[in-house]
Amino acid sequence: xxxxxxxxxxxxxxxxxxxxxxYSSLDNDPKCLDTSLNFFFINxxxxxxxxxxxxxxEHHLSSTKPHLLFLTETQLSEAxxxxxxxxxxxxLYSHFLSKAGCCAYVRNDLTCSRAHALKSSEFxxxxx
Numbered sequence: 254x255x256x257x258x259x260x261x262x263x264x265x266x267x268x269x270x271x272x273x274x275x276y277s278s279l280d281n282d283p284k285c286l287d288t289s290l291n292f293f294f295i296n297x298x299x300x301x302x303x304x305x306x307x308x309x310x311e312h313h314l315s316s317t318k319p320h321l322l323f324l325t326e327t328q329l330s331e332a333x334x335x336x337x338x339x340x341x342x343x344x345l346y347s348h349f350l351s352k353a354g355c356c357a358y359v360r361n362d363l364t365c366s367r368a369h370a371l372k373s374s375e376f377x378x379x380x381x
Contacts, residue, residue, distance in 0.1 A: 294319040303327040303356070307338060310358075314340050320360050325377075327354035346379050353377040 296319040300306050303324060314322060322343075329349040339345060340358060346367060347356040355377050359365045368380035 295321045295323070297323045297325075299326050300324040301326050301328070303329055303338060303354075310338075311340055314343060314358060318342075318360070320363060322358040323355065323379075324357075325353075325355045327356050328352060329354055346381060348377055348379050350377050355379055357381060 294317070296313070296317070300310070303310070310322070310324070313319075327347070327349055328351065329347075330351045331349055333347075333349050335345055335347050335349075338347075338356075342361050343358040344361060344365070345356060345358055346365075348354060349356070357379050359381070365381050371380035372378070
């Protein structure tokens with residue numbers, strides 16, 4: 254994953270950007286990837302296959318260190334063992350489905366739990 258602007262490119266070439274919880278314009282701001290600031294960084298990517306793009310996910314998490322990374326279209330079966338997709342310093346919440354699926358990488362320094370009461374069998378979602 255190359256960092257071209259303040260945005261890092263996803264494997265599908267859709268831009269993702271570290272966005273602080275309090276919205277402000279970060280275009281052309283080199284501080285947008287500065288994790289020493291008091292921001293909460295949430296990243297999203299339509300990964301279009303976690304298996305084929307896992308190396309890019311690992312690189313993104315280790316280089317930009319977002320607090321949360323949400324991925325859609327993971328395209329893994331429900332019975333998939335999640336251990337090969339583990340990343341140091343992150344907890345993986347998954348809802349894998351063979352032609353859909355999603356997951357969330359949550360940094361280990363955050364307190365987070367799954368909200369099972371909000372789960373729906375109609376949608377591929379994760380409630381945290």
